[in-house]
Amino acid sequence: MSTATEETTQAESAFLELHKRRQQSTQAPEAVKELNQTGIQRFELLKFPHSKHEMFTYARTAETVGTPYALAGSDEVSEEFVESAAYTVCEKTRLVLVNGFLSEGLSNTEGLNGVAVSGLSDAMAQGEIRDYLSAGAENENDVFASLNAAFFSEGLFIDVPANTAMKSPIMILYVSTGGEKPEASFPRLLVRVGRGAEVQFIVKFVGPGENYLVDAVQDFILEENSSVGLTQIQADPENSRHFCKTRVRQKKDSRFNLIGALSGARLARDHFECRLQEPGAEMSMKGVTVLCNEEQAHRFIRIHHEAPHCVSEQNFKNVINDRGRSSIDGTVIVNQGAQLTRSDQLINNLMLSDGAHADGKPNLMIYADDVKCTHGNTVGQIDGDQLFYLQTRGLSREAAKSLLTTSFAQSIIESIPFPEAIADLNGTLLKKLEAKNG
Amino acid sequence: MLEIKDLHGGFEGTEIIKGVDLSIKKGEVHAIMGPNGSGKSTLSKILAGHPEYEVTGGSVTYEGKNLLEMEPETRALEGIFMGFQYPVEIPGVNNSEFLRMAYNARLLYKDPEAEEIDPLDFDEILDQKMKLVEMDHKYKERFLNDGFSGGEKKKNEILQMAILEPKLAILDETDSGLDIDALKAVSQGINRLISGENAVILITHYQRLLEYIQPHFVHVMSAGKIVKSGEKDLALQLEAQGYDWLTAPAN
Numbered sequence: 001m002s003t004a005t006e007e008t009t010q011a012e013s014a015f016l017e018l019h020k021r022r023q024q025s026t027q028a029p030e031a032v033k034e035l036n037q038t039g040i041q042r043f044e045l046l047k048f049p050h051s052k053h054e055m056f057t058y059a060r061t062a063e064t065v066g067t068p069y070a071l072a073g074s075d076e077v078s079e080e081f082v083e084s085a086a087y088t089v090c091e092k093t094r095l096v097l098v099n100g101f102l103s104e105g106l107s108n109t110e111g112l113n114g115v116a117v118s119g120l121s122d123a124m125a126q127g128e129i130r131d132y133l134s135a136g137a138e139n140e141n142d143v144f145a146s147l148n149a150a151f152f153s154e155g156l157f158i159d160v161p162a163n164t165a166m167k168s169p170i171m172i173l174y175v176s177t178g179g180e181k182p183e184a185s186f187p188r189l190l191v192r193v194g195r196g197a198e199v200q201f202i203v204k205f206v207g208p209g210e211n212y213l214v215d216a217v218q219d220f221i222l223e224e225n226s227s228v229g230l231t232q233i234q235a236d237p238e239n240s241r242h243f244c245k246t247r248v249r250q251k252k253d254s255r256f257n258l259i260g261a262l263s264g265a266r267l268a269r270d271h272f273e274c275r276l277q278e279p280g281a282e283m284s285m286k287g288v289t290v291l292c293n294e295e296q297a298h299r300f301i302r303i304h305h306e307a308p309h310c311v312s313e314q315n316f317k318n319v320i321n322d323r324g325r326s327s328i329d330g331t332v333i334v335n336q337g338a339q340l341t342r343s344d345q346l347i348n349n350l351m352l353s354d355g356a357h358a359d360g361k362p363n364l365m366i367y368a369d370d371v372k373c374t375h376g377n378t379v380g381q382i383d384g385d386q387l388f389y390l391q392t393r394g395l396s397r398e399a400a401k402s403l404l405t406t407s408f409a410q411s412i413i414e415s416i417p418f419p420e421a422i423a424d425l426n427g428t429l430l431k432k433l434e435a436k437n438g
Numbered sequence: 439m440l441e442i443k444d445l446h447g448g449f450e451g452t453e454i455i456k457g458v459d460l461s462i463k464k465g466e467v468h469a470i471m472g473p474n475g476s477g478k479s480t481l482s483k484i485l486a487g488h489p490e491y492e493v494t495g496g497s498v499t500y501e502g503k504n505l506l507e508m509e510p511e512t513r514a515l516e517g518i519f520m521g522f523q524y525p526v527e528i529p530g531v532n533n534s535e536f537l538r539m540a541y542n543a544r545l546l547y548k549d550p551e552a553e554e555i556d557p558l559d560f561d562e563i564l565d566q567k568m569k570l571v572e573m574d575h576k577y578k579e580r581f582l583n584d585g586f587s588g589g590e591k592k593k594n595e596i597l598q599m600a601i602l603e604p605k606l607a608i609l610d611e612t613d614s615g616l617d618i619d620a621l622k623a624v625s626q627g628i629n630r631l632i633s634g635e636n637a638v639i640l641i642t643h644y645q646r647l648l649e650y651i652q653p654h655f656v657h658v659m660s661a662g663k664i665v666k667s668g669e670k671d672l673a674l675q676l677e678a679q680g681y682d683w684l685t686a687p688a689n
Contacts, residue, residue, distance in 0.1 A: 384490070389526040391510035392486050392519075393536075393598060394543035400511075403539075407530030411581065414530070 010064040011048055016040070019150055022071055028153045029121035031130065032384040038137040039149025046143040055142065058327030058359045059269045061299040066243045069184035069213055071151065074101035075177040077208065082106050084175065085206045085235075090171035093367040097184035098175045100216075101154055108411030111168050115199070120155030120190060129157070129190070135246070142271055142300075145245040148186045148217040155188035162194035162223070169200035169229075169418065174216060176236065178209020187216040190408070193226040193254075198230040202421060210239040218246045222254035224278075231416050232260040234268055235428060240293060245271040252278035258285045259416050261425055263432075264324065271300045276310035276338075288412035290429045291324030291356075301330035305338040305368075314345040317412050319405060319433065320356035327359035332373065336365040341371040349379045350408050352433075406430050439464050439502060439637055440606060444498035446495035447484050453494060454480040455664035462606070465634040469648055469673065470641045472659035473681045478641045479523060481659070482610040484518055487513050487518035500606070515547040519604030523611040525591040533594070534564060536582050537601055568599040571627035589620030596627040607631075608639045615649035622689040625650030658684050 008016070019040050023033065048065045049056035077098050087096055092111030096103045102119070109117055124130045132257055137149040158170070174187050193199055205214060214236065236242045242265045248256055262268055274283050289297045303312045318326045332343045349358040360377035382404050390400035415424045448454040454477045462468055472478050481640040483491045485498065487510035498505040505513060514520075528536075541563075542554045555563075568575060573593045583591050592612055599607055609628070613621055628651055632638055640653060647686050648656075648670065656672040657664045658681070666672065676684075 252480070383526075386526050386528050388486075388488055388510060389522065389528070390536075392514050392522075393540040393602070394511050394514040394547065395539060396511050396543075397509070399539075399543075403531060403536075404528070407528060407581075409532035 001254060002415065012044075014068055015043065015147065018069070018071065020437035026153060031279070032121045032135055032153065032155070035133055035137055036150050036152070037207065038134060039140075039146050039151070042137060042140050042146040043143060043150050044276070046140070048139045048143055053101050055300060057329060057361070058325075059296070061267065064213065064267050069178070069182045071138070072099035072177060072179070072185040072212065073181035073360065074098055074103070077106065077175050077177060078259065079106065081208050085175070086171055086173055087202065087205060087418065087424070089418055089420055090169055090202060090356070093166075093168045093170045094173065095156065095171065096173045096175060097156065097187050099177055099183070100152060100319065102156055112170070113166065114161055114164060115166065115170070116159040116161075118157050118159075120157050120188060123157035123159070123190065132219075132221070133190070140333040142245055144215050144243040144269070145217050145271070148188060148215050148245070151184070151186040152188040152217070153186075155190065158189070158191045160191070160193045160197045160199050162196055162375065164194065164197040164199065166199040169202050169231075171202045171204070174201040174203070174214065176205070176207035176209065176212045176214045176240065178207055178212035178240070182211050183215065184213040184215065187214065189216070189218040190221075191219065192221045192224060193228050195223040196225045198227040199224075200417070201400055202418065203230065203232040205234045205236050205242060205244070207236050207240055210237045213241040213243070214258040215243040216245070218244065218245070220248045220256065222248070222250045222256060224251045225253045226251075227255040227256070229417065229419065230256070230258045232258065232264045233421065233425065234260075234265075234270070234297075236263070236265050236268070238265060238293065240265045242268040243271075245273070248274040248283065250276050250278070250281040250283065253280035255281075258283075259412065260285070260287045261413070261429060262287070262297040262299075263429055264289065264291040264297040266294075266296070269298070269300065270298070270299040273302045273304075274312070275304045275306055276312065277306050279307045279309045281307065282311040286314075286415060287316040287413050288409050288429070289316070289326050289434055290409055291316040291319070291326055292321045292432045294323050296325045298326070299328045301328070301331045303330075303343070305332065305334040305341045305343065306342070308337065308339040310338065310341055312343045315412070316347045316348045317408055318347070318358060319352065319409050320349065320358055321352040321433070323353075323355040323357070325357040327361075327405065329359075329361045331363040331365060334364070334368050334371050336367040338368045339370045341368060341373065343371070343373040345375040347377040348408075349377075350405065351381055402434065405433050409433075441499040442496070443498075444496040445481075445484070445493065445498060446653040447480070449480065449491050452663055455484065457496070458662070458664055460657065460664065462637050462639065464637055466655065467632060467638045467651065467653045469656045470639060470659055470664075471643070471645070471654040471656060471673065471676060474643065476659040477662040478643060478659050480608055482520060482608050482639075482641055485608055486510060486518070500508065511543075513600075515544060515651060517605035519599050519602055519607045521595040521599060521607065521609035521612050523614065525583050525595055527584045529584040531582040533580050533582050534561070534578040537564060537598065540598065541601055560649065563601065567597055570600055570630055571596045572623045573597055587687075588615045589617065589624075592616060592624050593621065593627070596624055596631070600627065600631055604636065606637050606639070608641070610641045612640070613642055613644060621647070645673050648673045660684060
């Protein structure tokens with residue numbers, strides 16, 4: 001037996017040391033500090049992934065974890081920057097977290113109509129929330145989420161009362177400031193959506209700086225018959241490192257619809273875990289990724305069907321140019337007793353260069369006998385028949401190529417219910433392709 | 439308008455077209471019939487410029503120019519329209535936006551100084567043309583052919599023809615796979631577009647289409663050649679006697 005796994009690597013020691021110093025100086029409330037302690041213990045057990053770790057088959061993290069970081073504080077961010085990144089539809093329902101700390105000056109909660117926003121430590125006064133969070137930290141399986149548990153200071157709790165019907169979406173803007181030297185921040189969000197409530201969220205990751213690590217964890221708890229829409233946009237700069245784990249728990253008849261856009265970074269990894277815990281729960285997840293240069297974006301997805309009559313749908317479209325790398329490792333687990341499950345998963349990759357790389361691992365684990373599940377993964381270049389069809393209508397080869405590439409991504413983007421978000425992605429994500437084609 | 443002389447060509451090194459001669463003048467409607475595998479569709483793909491099909495001999499002259507030297511888009515911009523047997527589905531491309539792009543490409547080719555059409559003005563044109571092919575307006579905002587039924591896809595082809603107003607339309611098995619109602623609607627659309635100013639090549643496997651569209655000439659293709667040409671009666675004879683009496687000697 002090798003002792004290598006027992007040893008603490010230099011990278012792990014650096015984070016442990018950072019944590020020790022931080023625990024002495026932090027102003028975080030006691031409840032949070034306790035959770036931080038559970039988090040760092042879990043981190044020590046999990047350790048950073050070695051190259052054959054089953055959760056990190058495709059995402060190489062050595063460079064990210066080997067970088068020495070300072071902890072990012074609650075820096076100032078200009079209002080102009082926030083205005084340029086936020087959407088006017090959320091003018092009065094906007095929460096801005098700078099390096100994980102809520103900025104009251106930049107946020108606007110006028111339009112929240114009874115939706116309660118507080119720090120996570122306040123929420124932890126409720127036994128239910130405290131137990132939920134500590135159980136999560138104790139059983140964490142993702143080392144980067146355990147780091148978040150170890151280092152988050154404040155966190156945000158959004159409590160949507162039963163039967164609330166929010167007209168405006170709530171925007172959560174995660175701003176990372178970065179610095180001359182690499183900085184790390186650990187935003188944390190917990191959302192509880194009460195019985196019969198209906199609400200839309202727009203989450204966006206941005207940074208005016210570069211060279212940072214943002215390592216976020218989000219929890220969404222959906223009570224019976226509630227409905228949540230989530231549009232999540234990863235727009236960190238090319239030189240950053242982005243990790244986000246989103247956990248969703250769904251009660252009876254609840255609906256969760258996620259559309260996620262990844263613009264990639266030096267390393268971007270999005271971990272999504274959804275548990276359909278009671279009958280009639282439905283979730284859908286659509287994703288679009290556009291990568292250029294050396295950008296990377298990886299998705300790790302686990303959908304657990306734990307009750308009968310639940311539905312999960314997933315559809316991903318990735319466009320990869322230059323030497324970009326994308327991966328989707330997605331498993332749907334249908335537990336024993338989860339009869340009449342319906343589950344579909346489809347991954348489509350469009351490769352625009354010889355150096356582009358895409359890995360797809362759609363997977364099904366089924367322990368029930370009356371289910372309908374499909375999965376598939378395609379990797380291809382621009383379709384010759386589609387190209388020819390457009391040419392026969394008078395479009396030049398270049399124009400037809402560009403139309404096909406953008407439309408491939410657009411078929412996901414267009415399903416976002418907010419025109420501003422669509423325009424934003426058309427102007428950023430799709431612009432990356434235009435620049436290359438032109 | 440179109441002069442095909444001793445055309446040879448095929449696909450992946452196999453010669454499928456083995457010496458086709460055909461002359462088409464303005465105002466004419468030609469039907470090309472023949473059994474499966476006779477080379478009808480290959481001929482249409484070569485005329486439209488499909489990159490996977492190669493020409494190994496002969497010539498095609500379109501309005502005095504060498505058609506075979508033109509890119510597929512140039513052929514389209516010069517006024518040739520190809521109606522596909524299997525129209526391609528393109529999810530993500532909005533149907534009406536695509537039609538407007540194609541319309542503008544044609545507009546700017548004719549006159550590089552021209553201004554692109556205003557979307558609202560185009561919408562009016564689109565409404566008129568959709569009426570012509572009895573197409574429901576909901577298909578305007580759908581993705582191009584994505585999830586369309588067979589009939590709607592073919593109607594969408596004729597709609598594109600109506601918008602692009604080609605000088606020469608090559609319609610490859612536009613009738614196959616259609617039920618009678620869809621066939622009537624599609625044929626009616628084509629009939630409304632036929633004028634003394636353009637020409638149409640109807641490629642079909644079934645005589646049925648010719649009950650709705652009157653061709654001036656009927657040609658029978660077999661084993662890569664036109665083995666018989668005649669007038670409309672020829673189609674009736676084919677329907678009654680099948681292709682065997684024509685194809686047997688050619689083999």
